[in-house]
Structures are given as structure tokens and as C-alpha cells.
Amino acid sequence: MLDRPVESRPPSEKRPQLRTPAPVASPIEPEGMTVTALLAALRRRRWVLILCALLFPIAAFVAAKQLTPRYTASATVMFEPTDYAARELQSILRDETTTDAVLASQIEVIRSLSVARRVVRQFNLTNNEEFFWWVGESKRAESPVYRLRDALARRLGAISPSLSELVAPEPVAPRPPEERAEIAAAEALRDKMKVEVVRNSRVLNLGFTSENPRLAADIANLTAELYISDQLETKFNAVRRANEWLDSRVAQLRQELGQTENRIAELRTTSGLTRGVSAGLSTEQVSRINTDLVEARNQLAAAEARLAAARSGGGTDMTAIGASGLVQQRAALSTARSELERLSATLGSNHPDVRAARSRVQDLERGVGAESGRVVQALDAEARAARARVGSLETALKSTEARVNQSQTAEIQVAALEREAEASRTLLRAVLERSQQTVAQTAIEKPDARILSPATIPAMPSFPKTMLMVAAAGILGVLFGLLIIWFLEQADSTLRSGEEIRAGLGLPCLALVPMLRRGLLGRHRVEDYVVRKPLSPFAESMRTLRAALWLGSEPPRVVVITAARPGEGKTTTAVALARSAAMNGERVLLIDCDVRQPSLGRVFRCEGAPGVTDLLLGQAVLERIIRRDHLSSLDYIPAGAAEIHSLGLFMSEAMAGLLDRVRRDYDLIVLDAPPALAMADARVVARLADATLLCVRWRDTPRSVVRNSLGLLEEAHARVVGAALTQVDAKVHGRSGYADAEVYHPRYGGYFRE
Structure with a gap:
């Protein structure tokens, strides 16, 4: 049935007054990411x-x-250093306390390059690609790709050398010398070997990783065996060096002892020493000669005294010196002189008695002189003899003392040599004893480590x-x-719930308009669904939206429904809201104010019919442009003829008069306005209305776009009473965890009929 015009009521001559816009609440700051919000986000994006x-x-x-799988084989080794009894060996192989440094040193010994090179030689690892890089290079040279590129490069060489160089493969590196190859393989082997100390023990865990499990076990066991054999070989070498040193020391000591004994014999022979006799005889001779010398010196002194007395004259007792005749002669001479003096004094000097007495005195004086000379000569000879004896004794004493001193010096040297010889004998005996101990040590030598458990072939790969x-x-x-x-979540700037509408825009969310999928619509259109399914969640959302508008402090009669951008579902929401209100018994008028892209003509199948633009231009009357919906009691006015100057029409007195005229005839007038962000028509229409409803597409429209459009509406003094989330996926939103998703819970299924 075609829509038909509806008779209009008489217009009023009074112009409507512009309403003061209601203040828009400031956005509510979000409380942050709570546990509930986090769980809700996880639930929304669980996929x-x-x-x-x-x-x-x-x-x-x-x-x-x-x-490529790799296998690790492990062998355990116990480090047990042994003690050495011989002091000489302790100086060579000193037993240290097992510390962390000692164990770390043992680890480095196991991982030494010498051990690794012997393992490389044992298993010929220089021909194994895993350990020597050149093997892979040689295989690359044998690959078909390499041969193909090489052949192609040779053919292109005659045409274009640059193109040939571009196609030619990278040349194979030449094989390094054998020693460098062995060292390179040994370094690769060391990188695959891991030695660790078991905590709080002296056990070393030796692990080796290889692509071949048997090779891994063999290398681990061989490394442990080489480590132990090296230890034993080191000890044998040390003991052998100790034996060689001790043998050379024994020979040296024996040679030194022989030389010392020969020097003692030679010294005794040259000095004429006889053990225990020579020293005593020499001392006795010196003592006897000293006694004789003292006596001879006394005799010499006495002889010289007598000689001196004899030479001095009569004052000395000549009898004491053995000259009794001279004494008598001197006594007679004294008597004769006394007689001469008496006679001279009595008789005078010329008296014959006096001359006779003088002659007798002279004779006596000549006799005394002769006798004195004889005595002096005798005493002088005696003194010379005594002096000669003293000199002889002194010479003998000096000779004897020289011999005694020489003998004593020889004795001292002999004693020193004998002590040296005795020390050499003692040291020789000690070295011989140590030499015997080291020879015995060689037979019982054992390494400082032993294998606790050998490596076995690993069954499972370690990597x-x-x-x-x-x-x-x-x-x-x-x-x-x-x-x-x-x-x-951070990048999603869309609006997903009523909470985000309130928090981000400061607007109440008046309704959640569910999305109607094709399977649910069937043969029905979206705009007709509210009529066809009046008990559906979609129809209930329209009733919720109408109730929210009616329950306000000032229930609006003229409501503008707009959006930030096209495709937000504003037309569908406007049609569904108007039909729902009409089905509730209200007198409702729906006006299409989106004259550039009109939608009501398509919805109600009246394209090309005169509408609001014709009315505002004065080309039609209101009674001819109001039409009735064929599914409900809704009245609507299509957009009419397209007019590029629609903004001027909406700002005209005719638009204000139209709204004031229909305000008296209808309970609710719904204006379907264009998007508010790009079109100025929406802001003008919103300024004329009692309330503005902003449609926001669920999880599609960015917040910045909505805020911008909301700011434009506020600048136009529009009364934005709330927002409606459109095209909400009921299933997805029901699992989102938001509070308003409760309406889609299955427990409310009994209230709806699809």
C-alpha cells in the first residue's frame, strides 16, 4: 500500500523560541585498568x-x-690428590689443599688444547664437518647448485665479465695446513666440551655435545682417560727426574768425599802429623827449651854482672867473683899505700924508707893491674859463653815454636776437613736413602684422579x-x-560500551542498539524489524531509547538524531525510534533533514516525492508533504528535491515556523539530520530542536571524531541529551564483561521473541 498524504492541522502564527542548550557534562576520567576491566579485555580479545x-x-x-639434534654424554671424575713421603718429591710435586682454584685448574687441564688435539687425532675429526669448517666448504663445491653457477659463470665470462662475476659462486676456501686444521678442530671440540665441579665435592662432571651420540660418549671417555693418563705420566716424569737428580747428587757427594779424604792424607803427610802424638811432643820440647833459656839468661846476667864488677874496680867483693888473689893483692897495695903515706908524713918524701915504700907500692899496683886484667878476661869469656848459650837456646825455641805452630795449623785444617768429610758422608747416606724411596715410589705411583662413571651413549638428544x-x-x-x-586496547580508540560513552564523552548512553544480521532479518528490512518483531531486543532498545528521552527533566518533543560521520546507523535509529513510539500510541512525525543524501524516500519507497525542501522553498504546503507509514501510525516528511543551499533553508524563518507548527500536532518529532562533523546542516537543525541524540557506531567510530563532532554541536548551542551505541554485536558484547552487556545474557531470553 502506497503512503498517502495526511491532512494537516491549522498552523500557528507564533514563531517558536530557540531553546537554551543543556550543558554537556564533562568527560569522566577512567579509573584505570582494574582487574575486572583486564578480564573483560581478555574475554573480548580471547581469540x-x-x-x-x-x-x-x-x-x-x-x-x-x-x-639438527645434539647429544650430550657425561663422564664423572673424582679428583683425589695423593701424598708423597719423600721431601725431595714434595718440593717437585707439592700436595696442595683442594680449593676452588685447584679444581678450576684441573678443569682447564681437561679442556687444554693438547688434550683436544690428541682427541682430534684419535677420531680424525679434521674430516668431520661438525668440527672442521672446511669439510662443509668442500661439500659445497660438490653441490649441483655450485656446479651449475660455476658452469654458467664460465659461459658468461666470454660475453660479459661483470655478469659472470655476478653469477659466479663464492670460491671454495683452500684447506689450511694440517697443523692449523688440527688446531681449528681442537678449538671447535673445546667449545663443545663442558667441565663443571659438582657442588661441595671434588667430583668433576665432564660433558661433551655432538650430533653423533656414540661419538659424544667416546670423546667424553677418551678425554677423561687422557686426563688421568697425563696425570700419571706427569708423576712418572717427576719421579724419573727426581731419581736422575738424586743419582747425580750421590755421584757428586761421593766425588767430594773422596777429594776431602785425599786432602786430609796429603796434609798429614806434608805436616808429619801422627794422630794423638805429634802435638804432645812438640809442646814438651818447647817447655824444656824455655826452662833452659831462662836459666841461660840468668847465668848470662850473673856473668855480665861479675864482669861489670871486675871492670869497675875495688868497690866490689872480688872473692864473690872468684878473684881471691886479686883481693889479697889489693889488700897488700892498700897497706903499702897507708905505710907510704905514714912514712911520707913522718920522714918526708925523699927518705929512703919513703922511696922504698913508694917502690913497693908501685910494684903492688902493677901486680894488681895484671891480676885485674886476667880476672876481667876470664869473666868476659864466661859472659860470652853465657850469651852464646842464650842465643842458641833462643834459636832452638824459635825453631821449635815454628814447628809447633805449623803442626797446630795442620791439625786445624785436618779437623776442618774431617768435619767436612763427615758431613758429606751424612748427606750421602741421606741421599742414598731418598734415592731408594723414590725407586720404591715408582712402583706404587697412582694418579690424582679416577673415573667414577664412564660416559654412556645418550638415548635422548640434549638439544x-x-x-x-x-x-x-x-x-x-x-x-x-x-x-x-x-x-x-591502547590503540582502540573506539567506543565499546555505555561506560566508555560516559567516561570519554561525558554523555549518558541512552540505548545499545543491537546489530541485525542477515540470518536474523530473513526477508525483513532493518527499518521494518521493529514493527515485524516488536518483542525483539532491537525493538526493546528503541523503547529504552524512547523511555530515556521521556524520563528526562524536560521531555523533548523535537529530537534530532545525528552522528559524527556517515554509516553510523542514524537513519535506521530514527525510523525505528519513530515507529516504536508510534506503536506505543504516540503521535510521531519523522522529518528527513539530510537533503543531500536522503534516506526516508528509500525506506518508505517514495523517492522523488515533495518534501521539506519544497515546503521551505514555498513550492508545497505542509498538508501535501506529510505522509503516513504503511506499517504503523507514523507520519513522515521526506527530504524533497535536492537543494545545494540547504543550510540557508534550515536557517530560515520557514524552518522555525515548520517546527513550531508541527510541535502542537505531534507528541514527538524526530529529525533525521546529516552527520554533524562534516555538514553544517546538522548543527543548525540541532540548535532548533529540543534535544539532540548522537548515534555512535559500536567499536567503529574513533573517540576523537565523536568528541570533535560533539564539540561542534556544543558550539552550536545544541542540547545533546545523550548517545546511542548502534550496530552492537550482541554475542560479542555479551562476552565483553562490560556492565551493560548484562542485557544480552541468556537469562533474559524469556523476555524477548525474535
Whole structure:
């Protein structure tokens, strides 16, 4: 049935007054990411988390299967240093306390380059690609790709050398010298070897990793054996060097002892020493000669005294010196002189008695003189004899003393040599004893370490650990999924619930308009669904929207429904709201104010019919442009003819008069306005209306766009009473965790009929 015009009521001559815009509440700051909000975000984007939690382990499993497996074989060695009894060996192989430094040194010994090179030679690892890089180079030269590129480069060489160089493969590096190859393989082997000390013990764990499990076990065991054999060989070498040194020392000591004994014999022979006799005889001779010398010196002194007395004259007792005759002669001479003096004094000097007496005195004096000369000569001879004897004794004493001193010096030298010889004998005996001990030590020598458990062929690869990698990848996937969800939440600037409408825009969310999918619509159109399914959630959302408008402090009669941009569902919301209100018994008028892209003509199938633009231009009357909906009691006015100057029409007196005229005839007038962000028509129409409803597409329109359009409406003094979230996916929103998602819970299923 075609829509038909409706008779209009008489117009009023009074112009409507512009309403004061209601203040828009400031946006509410969000409280932050609470646990509930976090769980809600996880619930909304659970597929991102599930996808990451599945993809990461699958990728890790595939990557692990692509990796070459490696096997680790382990052998354990106990480090037990032995003690040495011989002091000489302790100076060579000193037993130190087992400290961390000692164990670390043993680890470096095991991982030494010399041990690694012997292992390389034992297993010929220079021809193993795992240990020597050149093997891979040689295989690359034998690959078909290399041969093909090489042949192609040779053919292109005659045409274009530059193109030939571009196609030519990288030349194969020449094989290094054998020694460098061995060292390179040994370094690679050391990198694959790991030696650790078992905590709080002296046990060394020797592990080796290789792509070949048997080779890993063989290398681990051979390395442990080489370490122990090297220890034993080191000890044998040390003992051998000690024996050689001790033998050379014994020979040296024996030679020195022989030389000392020969010097003692020679010294005794040259000095004429006889043990225990020579020293005593020499001392006795010196004592006897000293006695004789003293006596001779006394005799010499007495003789010289007598000689002196004899030479001095009569004052000395000549009898004491053995000259009694001279004494008598001197006594007679004294008597004769006395007689001469008496006679001279009595008789005079010329008396014959006096001359006779004088002659007798002279005779006596000549006799005394002769006798005195004889005595002096005798005494002088005696003194010379005494002096000669003293000189002889002194010469004998000096000679004897010289011999005694020489003998004593020889004795001292002999004693020193004998002590030296005795020390050499003692040292020789000690060295001989140590030499015997070292010879015995060679027979009982043992290494400082022993193998506790040899390495066995590993049954499972140590790398890659597939399950561990999968588990770690799963954890990483979950963390990455959480990170992606966080980024998506931060990057998602759309509005997803009434809470975000209130928090982000400061507007109440008047209704959540669910999305109607094709399967649910069937043969019905979206605009007709509120009539066809009056008990559906969609129809209930329209009733909720109408109730929110009616329950305000000033229930509006003229409501503008607009959006920030096209495609927000504003026309569908306007038609559904108007039909729902009409079905509730209200007198409702729907006016299409989007004259550039009119939609009511398509919805109500009246394209090309005169409408609001014709009325405002004065080309039609109101009674001819008002039409009745064929599904409800709704009246509507289409947009009419397209007019590029629609803004001027809406700002005209005719538009204000139209609204004032229809305000008296209808309970609710719904104006379907164009998008407010790009079109100025919406702001003008919103300024004329009692209230403005902003439609926001759920999870599609950015907040910045909505805020911008809301700011434009506020600048136009529009009374924005709230917003409606349109095209809400009921299932998705029902699982989002927001408070307003409760309306989609299955517990309310009994209230609705689809």
C-alpha cells in the first residue's frame, strides 16, 4: 500500500523560541585498568590470546623438528690428590689443599688444547664437518647448485665479465695446513666440551655435545682417560727426574768425599802429623827449651854482672867473683899505700924508707893491674859463653815454636776437613736413602684422579629440548598475546560500551542498539524489524531509547538524531525510534533533514516525492508533504528535491515556523539530520530542536571524531541529551564483561521473541 498524504492541522502564527542548550557534562576520567576491566579485555580479545598461545608452540615445535639434534654424554671424575713421603718429591710435586682454584685448574687441564688435539687425532675429526669448517666448504663445491653457477659463470665470462662475476659462486676456501686444521678442530671440540665441579665435592662432571651420540660418549671417555693418563705420566716424569737428580747428587757427594779424604792424607803427610802424638811432643820440647833459656839468661846476667864488677874496680867483693888473689893483692897495695903515706908524713918524701915504700907500692899496683886484667878476661869469656848459650837456646825455641805452630795449623785444617768429610758422608747416606724411596715410589705411583662413571651413549638428544621449547614458546605466546591485547586496547580508540560513552564523552548512553544480521532479518528490512518483531531486543532498545528521552527533566518533543560521520546507523535509529513510539500510541512525525543524501524516500519507497525542501522553498504546503507509514501510525516528511543551499533553508524563518507548527500536532518529532562533523546542516537543525541524540557506531567510530563532532554541536548551542551505541554485536558484547552487556545474557531470553 502506497503512503498517502495526511491532512494537516491549522498552523500557528507564533514563531517558536530557540531553546537554551543543556550543558554537556564533562568527560569522566577512567579509573584505570582494574582487574575486572583486564578480564573483560581478555574475554573480548580471547581469540588473539588463543591464537598467539597456539601459534608460538606450533612454530617452536616445527622449528625444533628442523634443528639438527645434539647429544650430550657425561663422564664423572673424582679428583683425589695423593701424598708423597719423600721431601725431595714434595718440593717437585707439592700436595696442595683442594680449593676452588685447584679444581678450576684441573678443569682447564681437561679442556687444554693438547688434550683436544690428541682427541682430534684419535677420531680424525679434521674430516668431520661438525668440527672442521672446511669439510662443509668442500661439500659445497660438490653441490649441483655450485656446479651449475660455476658452469654458467664460465659461459658468461666470454660475453660479459661483470655478469659472470655476478653469477659466479663464492670460491671454495683452500684447506689450511694440517697443523692449523688440527688446531681449528681442537678449538671447535673445546667449545663443545663442558667441565663443571659438582657442588661441595671434588667430583668433576665432564660433558661433551655432538650430533653423533656414540661419538659424544667416546670423546667424553677418551678425554677423561687422557686426563688421568697425563696425570700419571706427569708423576712418572717427576719421579724419573727426581731419581736422575738424586743419582747425580750421590755421584757428586761421593766425588767430594773422596777429594776431602785425599786432602786430609796429603796434609798429614806434608805436616808429619801422627794422630794423638805429634802435638804432645812438640809442646814438651818447647817447655824444656824455655826452662833452659831462662836459666841461660840468668847465668848470662850473673856473668855480665861479675864482669861489670871486675871492670869497675875495688868497690866490689872480688872473692864473690872468684878473684881471691886479686883481693889479697889489693889488700897488700892498700897497706903499702897507708905505710907510704905514714912514712911520707913522718920522714918526708925523699927518705929512703919513703922511696922504698913508694917502690913497693908501685910494684903492688902493677901486680894488681895484671891480676885485674886476667880476672876481667876470664869473666868476659864466661859472659860470652853465657850469651852464646842464650842465643842458641833462643834459636832452638824459635825453631821449635815454628814447628809447633805449623803442626797446630795442620791439625786445624785436618779437623776442618774431617768435619767436612763427615758431613758429606751424612748427606750421602741421606741421599742414598731418598734415592731408594723414590725407586720404591715408582712402583706404587697412582694418579690424582679416577673415573667414577664412564660416559654412556645418550638415548635422548640434549638439544633441542622440544617439550621445553614448546612450553617456553607457549608461555612466550601467552605473554606476547597479552602484549598484543594491551596494544590493541591502547590503540582502540573506539567506543565499546555505555561506560566508555560516559567516561570519554561525558554523555549518558541512552540505548545499545543491537546489530541485525542477515540470518536474523530473513526477508525483513532493518527499518521494518521493529514493527515485524516488536518483542525483539532491537525493538526493546528503541523503547529504552524512547523511555530515556521521556524520563528526562524536560521531555523533548523535537529530537534530532545525528552522528559524527556517515554509516553510523542514524537513519535506521530514527525510523525505528519513530515507529516504536508510534506503536506505543504516540503521535510521531519523522522529518528527513539530510537533503543531500536522503534516506526516508528509500525506506518508505517514495523517492522523488515533495518534501521539506519544497515546503521551505514555498513550492508545497505542509498538508501535501506529510505522509503516513504503511506499517504503523507514523507520519513522515521526506527530504524533497535536492537543494545545494540547504543550510540557508534550515536557517530560515520557514524552518522555525515548520517546527513550531508541527510541535502542537505531534507528541514527538524526530529529525533525521546529516552527520554533524562534516555538514553544517546538522548543527543548525540541532540548535532548533529540543534535544539532540548522537548515534555512535559500536567499536567503529574513533573517540576523537565523536568528541570533535560533539564539540561542534556544543558550539552550536545544541542540547545533546545523550548517545546511542548502534550496530552492537550482541554475542560479542555479551562476552565483553562490560556492565551493560548484562542485557544480552541468556537469562533474559524469556523476555524477548525474535
